[in-house]
Amino acid sequence: MGLPAPPPPPESAGVLDRLAADRVTGALRGPGGCVYLLNGAVYFVECSAAPGFDVRLTAAGRVPARRLQEAADAAGARPDGGRSLVSGGWLTRGELEICHLAALLDAAFFVLPLPPDGTSFTPGATHWLGPVHRIGIDALLRATARRRALLDAWHSWAAVDTAPVVAARPRGRDHVTTWWQRRLLAHADGRRTPQEIARLLGQSAFLTLLETRRLAAAGLVQMPRDRTGEPSGGALPRRHPGAHLDERTTGDGAERPTASWHLPVPELETTPEPDVDLLVRLRTALEENL
Template sequence: MTALTPRNVPALLLRLREESFSGTVRVSGLPGGSIHLRNGLVGAIETPGAPTVTSALLTSGRISDEDWLAACAAEPDADRLGGHLVAEGLTGAAELEVVCTAAVFDAAFAMALSPPGSWELSDRESALVAEPGVEPRQLTEETSRRMALLSRLWGPPGELTRVRPAPVAGAGPRGSDGWLARRHRDVLAGVNGRRTPRDIAFALGRGLYAVMLDLIRMEALNLVQWETRTTADGRPSTAPRVPQADTITAVRAPEAAPLPKRRPGGAPPAQDVGPKKGG
């Protein structure tokens, strides 16, 4: 790269977009992750904080384990694996695009929940990528929107990932309105007072952000309840909460918030890494 070093990850991605960079950005931290770029567009993000495309395809039952292993053996280059899956009739091109793109946005959101560390650039690494990829600016804007929405509905999103929801005693599989969507029933089946929203997301092969919204919805329906929440120093949280389900889709996207600055010799302050697919 040329000129000054970018001050944060979004600025770095914008610079790499201008340079049509193809390669991988490794971001340290908890959870940290790898951002795979193709011609400057974000094709995939892999992080321990969110389910991968593989998890979304296999855990959901879209593709069987046997078919997946056979496909990987036939096409070892993950960049071309998607085309092979479609050619073999294991998934549709449109469905695969939706799954891969959704995974990019969800992984960016998961990485934004904790302060990032430093980063380093490396050569292109094989990955099952979204085609053609996601614009870095869209990624940042969408993550900022998701963080703001969860903060409005519940409180600090990073804190929500650590709570362990429990089912409300006597609550059945139906909401107070007499009907509960299938996705909510699936999430409710994983609520046991020990699993975090991230645990449930991995168990279902679903996006972390979507699971968090569903849990907020089910709390509003009095189907789940939270453990007593505390801050890092052990004191009860005073974060504002407005768990009203009818507002979940009504909030407009705010201005994109920058990620923390990268500082030599230490981790930068908290930030947002974010996405949004146009439309």
């Protein structure tokens, strides 16, 4: 049982930097998804892990799926599907731009930074929406890094990222949640993962991950069980050597070992006992303010 993985190194644009410098137009496909460029700036990002432009609009009941498919089919060599949705009265210009950007950002979080290998570039390839809005690669990488930092602050609860979301009801106190958390808990049926809930609701996969981790930290979502299938809760996270002052070394002139702080062990975070739960929540609050 190791400590959680350290945060990734500072992001580097790599291949995207080169394509931006050359002001290319086309599609760069990586392992996680696809980045569309126009004259070296990003105008769309697709990723199966994040609800796309069309999923967001259909899940909200804003535009019928059939209409979006027609707009995609009608897009030719110079795609302009976004504009056709506006001129057809299906979306306002502002809605198009905001939905486009929300989808782009959410996909970029899972696609960027691209690995140095395993990408393929198709010059001239286009996305049916057309260039609704273009973003410089540097700005997009900075935005993605800020999102990454928000999620990393809750990395001790990363085990919930890929597991079915199971709501927990700790005893003994009322729990106040935000609107986002209430909606997430309402769809935590013990079968869907955070990504599947995001797709079902057409909502940000990034925010769904973040809120699932925060709910787990508050004890309102269960941490997944370990590989043996045994519940891993019921105890405080184990102390690590060096995390305490050794009483045997308090003699004259003996130097006290320095107390050091250790990351919590996520596998031990399930805490059905109210007292333990309270301690874990206290620590979470303290860590938030570090």
